Amino acid sequence: MPIVKNVSRAVSQLLQSSGCGCGISIVPVRCIGVSPRQVASDASFHSVSFSESDHPRVLITGGLGQLGVGLAKLLRKRFGKNNVILSDIRKPADHVFHSGPFIYSDILDYKNLREIVVNNRITWLFHYSALLSAVGEANVPLARAVNITGLHNVLDIAAEHNLRLFVPSTIGAFGPTSPRDPTPDLCIQRPRTIYGVSKVHAELMGEYYHYRYGLDFRCLRYPGIISADSQPGGGTTDYAVQIFHDAMKTGKFQCNLKPDTRLPMMYIDDCLKATLEVMEAPAEALSMRTYNISAMSFTPEELAQEVQKHVPELQVTYNVDEVRQAIADSWPMNFDDSNARRDWGWKHDYDLPEQEIQELLHISRLQAGVVAILVRNQTLRGIQRLKPSPSYS
Ligand SMILES: NC(=O)C1=CN([C@@H]2O[C@H](COP(=O)(O)OP(=O)(O)OC[C@H]3O[C@@H](n4cnc5c(N)ncnc54)[C@H](O)[C@@H]3O)[C@@H](O)[C@H]2O)C=CC1
Ligand SMILES: CC(=O)[C@H](N)C(=O)O
Numbered sequence: 233m234p235i236v237k238n239v240s241r242a243v244s245q246l247l248q249s250s251g252c253g254c255g256i257s258i259v260p261v262r263c264i265g266v267s268p269r270q271v272a273s274d275a276s277f278h279s280v281s282f283s284e285s286d287h288p289r290v291l292i293t294g295g296l297g298q299l300g301v302g303l304a305k306l307l308r309k310r311f312g313k314n315n316v317i318l319s320d321i322r323k324p325a326d327h328v329f330h331s332g333p334f335i336y337s338d339i340l341d342y343k344n345l346r347e348i349v350v351n352n353r354i355t356w357l358f359h360y361s362a363l364l365s366a367v368g369e370a371n372v373p374l375a376r377a378v379n380i381t382g383l384h385n386v387l388d389i390a391a392e393h394n395l396r397l398f399v400p401s402t403i404g405a406f407g408p409t410s411p412r413d414p415t416p417d418l419c420i421q422r423p424r425t426i427y428g429v430s431k432v433h434a435e436l437m438g439e440y441y442h443y444r445y446g447l448d449f450r451c452l453r454y455p456g457i458i459s460a461d462s463q464p465g466g467g468t469t470d471y472a473v474q475i476f477h478d479a480m481k482t483g484k485f486q487c488n489l490k491p492d493t494r495l496p497m498m499y500i501d502d503c504l505k506a507t508l509e510v511m512e513a514p515a516e517a518l519s520m521r522t523y524n525i526s527a528m529s530f531t532p533e534e535l536a537q538e539v540q541k542h543v544p545e546l547q548v549t550y551n552v553d554e555v556r557q558a559i560a561d562s563w564p565m566n567f568d569d570s571n572a573r574r575d576w577g578w579k580h581d582y583d584l585p586e587q588e589i590q591e592l593l594h595i596s597r598l599q600a601g602v603v604a605i606l607v608r609n610q611t612l613r614g615i616q617r618l619k620p621s622p623s624y625s
Pocket of ligand 1 (some may be wrong): 319
């Protein structure tokens with residue numbers, strides 16, 4: 233039985249354009265001063281643009297989505313607040329704006345992105361901007377621009393300025409002809425979404441730039457990510473976040489996938505930990521540049537049963553969204569991440585249920601004014617309705 237150790241805040245924004253930068257439709261003209269083609273073909277595989285004793289200076293693109301704010305928090309703890317710049321095309325919430333450097337950056341604006349990298353002497357770039365699977369199918373031209381043209385901009389700038397570059401890929405980079413249970417790192421990849429196609433493209437382009445120009449490209453294929461205090465951006469796995477909000481807010485949850493749809497999932501802390509670990513791994517340890525990472529795998533029915541142990545009144549119904557279901561049916565059911573475990577010691581912390589609670593992890597207020605008590609263990613253990621905490625008001 234797969235379990236989640238945390239409970240999420242806020243409602244899902246499935247297919248909501250504002251959460252995904254869908255207002256952006258112009259692809260600016262590129263202004264390349266130094267093409268990656270001018271990078272020496274015998275350049276070192278290792279990015280050495282900063283002294284190993286220094287902290288990296290980090291830029292996160294698309295940082296206001298589900299994962300970026302948490303990543304910034306983790307990296308700031310590690311490298312110092314002012315060494316990590318969060319960027320996006322959206323306006324940050326007050327608490328995000330005041331938590332560390334934030335800058336506007338549209339990844340489709342090559343010149344602006346380059347300026348930011350140069351002026352801030354960036355050495356590591358985490359490229360999180362993307363349109364996810366469901367919103368991508370709803371706006372293919374925009375997904376193509378953001379996920380492919382944007383990636384090209386980032387790759388060129390990273391190569392020109394010797395950055396260490398992290399680009400996340402996804403279980404969505406596989407398709408119906410890939411082995412699904414489990415899915416290894418190297419196998420047929422013929423995804424049938426623009427999201428998946430753009431992610432395979434990112435994997436291949438990143439690896440090409442690595443071998444051709446020496447770009448220090450690192451990539452993890454994330455499962456669906458479950459988070460407590462951030463909203464999902466319009467993907468197929470969003471239901472696994474939404475169920476917690478609905479359990480807390482209304483006691484009713486309508487799932488848009490069939491009850492037996494099994495997908496790989498991961499708690500956000502594991503995802504961000506893996507991201508930092510692979511970026512810090514010595515280059516010699518990396519036998520590949522794109523790795524699967526895995527933690528748990530569950531179906532909506534299994535997750536609902538687990539949540540109902542804690543919220544017995546939760547009513548779950550199913551109203552299948554054909555687009556999402558077709559996507560989910562083509563994705564891996566279980567992910568083989570043995571290469572990551574062998575090469576750089578990847579190990580997840582949050583997994584199938586274990587009965588002992590270790591410690592209270594986190595308190596998050598939901599929109600409805602209730603508070604979820606989140607416990608630290610491999611299981612979702614307690615949800616309580618409390619008055620809003622003043623600290624969140
Ligand atoms: N959340 C998940 O379950 C998974 C996420 N990933 C990948 O991780 C990365 C981050 O994911 P999330 O935070 O969930 O995505 P998200 O959809 O929540 O956030 C993406 C962000 O990109 C920004 N963006 C859109 N167009 C932009 C542009 N032109 N310039 C700059 N920013 C732009 C949006 O404003 C948004 O804040 C993505 O690349 C995604 O593909 C991979 C697998 C699973
Ligand atoms: C698994 C992903 O890449 C994302 N959450 C999506 O469902 O599109």
